[in-house]
Amino acid sequence: MNLPLTTDFETLLLSDTPLIDVRAPVEFEKGAFPSSVNLPLMNNEEREAVGTCYKEQGSRKALELGYSLVQGEIKEKRVKAWCDFIDAHPNAVLYCFRGGDRSRISQEWLHEAGYEIPRIKGGYKAFRRYILEEFENVGSRFTPIVLGGTTGSGKTILLQKIKQSVDLEGLAKHRGSAFGRQIEPQPTQINFEHELAASLLKKIKSGMSEIVVEDESRKIGQREIPPALFSRFKEAPLLILEVPIAQRVETILKEYVSGFQRQFTERFGDEEGLKAWEETMLRSFHGIQRRLGGLRHSELVSIFDEAVRSQESSGKLEGHRVWIEALLREYYDPMYEYQIEQSKERIVFRGNESEILAYLEQRMEK
Structure with a gap:
């Protein structure tokens, strides 16, 4: 037949x-x-x-x-x-x-x-x-531009406004940090690679010669960016999104507290959902205990617990800003400053969201 x-x-x-x-x-x-x-x-x-x-x-x-x-x-x-x-x-x-x-x-x-x-x-x-095989040569078919910035600066939000972008964290279903685990499980490594290949090839076939991605480690949660592609990203021009810390705190509060809680309560109901969210956050705190140090870790977990109890009694989120800002200043920002120092020769532009969008628009027109 x-x-x-x-x-x-x-x-x-x-x-x-x-x-x-x-x-x-x-x-x-x-x-x-x-x-x-x-x-x-x-x-x-x-x-x-x-x-x-x-x-x-x-x-x-x-x-x-x-x-x-x-x-x-x-x-x-x-x-x-x-x-x-x-x-x-x-x-x-x-x-x-x-x-x-x-x-x-x-x-x-x-x-x-x-x-x-x-x-x-x-x-x-x-x-x-x-x-x-596509992953072995796809990096040579476009010029990557990497978007960096401190934790909470809203890089993912900005990426969504850039047509010539691929959201690596979205494909990996992980925010790429110790607190980045999502309610949905990550795809298998194979499925992540398939989705990434499809996303990149679609951009290339539509005529895009430059594609913007977020500055990531080799691993996003448990998923790995293919080596040949990751090497290209680590050599690419780097844009730095600059945002005041107060705005970063509000972004984290919206994404990891109110937004994340909403996902859990929609899935498990109000009481069970908030409990599951709290347990997830505590597991994330545990994951950074060694780097924070035992005493400071205990202090921040206590502040987090107070914020949760305050939210339960008052319905207000203000208490969460305390541990969020502390984590940014004491944990994330020092790591970022070290990492960006290693890549400073790749930086081609710094600015806020509107300035970076304007820079990319002018660059893409050339």
């Missing part, structure tokens, strides 16, 4: 093509592609049984076992799930791990049901190899 194949990985990535991943859930959870949905041909147990049979008795017996496990009502249910997805996304493409039997069988069963869609030649493995 001569059914369509595709190796146009660039189009699949850039156009957010809907993808049907027919691998087992355990494979999907390790990593998949943007815009993919897991509608497996076999579940985890069935896949394991077929894999064992393949090792012990060969491919023919493994195929026979697979067909016997997925038949009748089970087969009908899985084919219907694929058909329903294609009805909603007529341009869908499917894939398995290597583009072999699982995607071929799925494609044939869809053909029997009256649906014809392409499958990825080489499957997940080939698509993944393409993305890794």
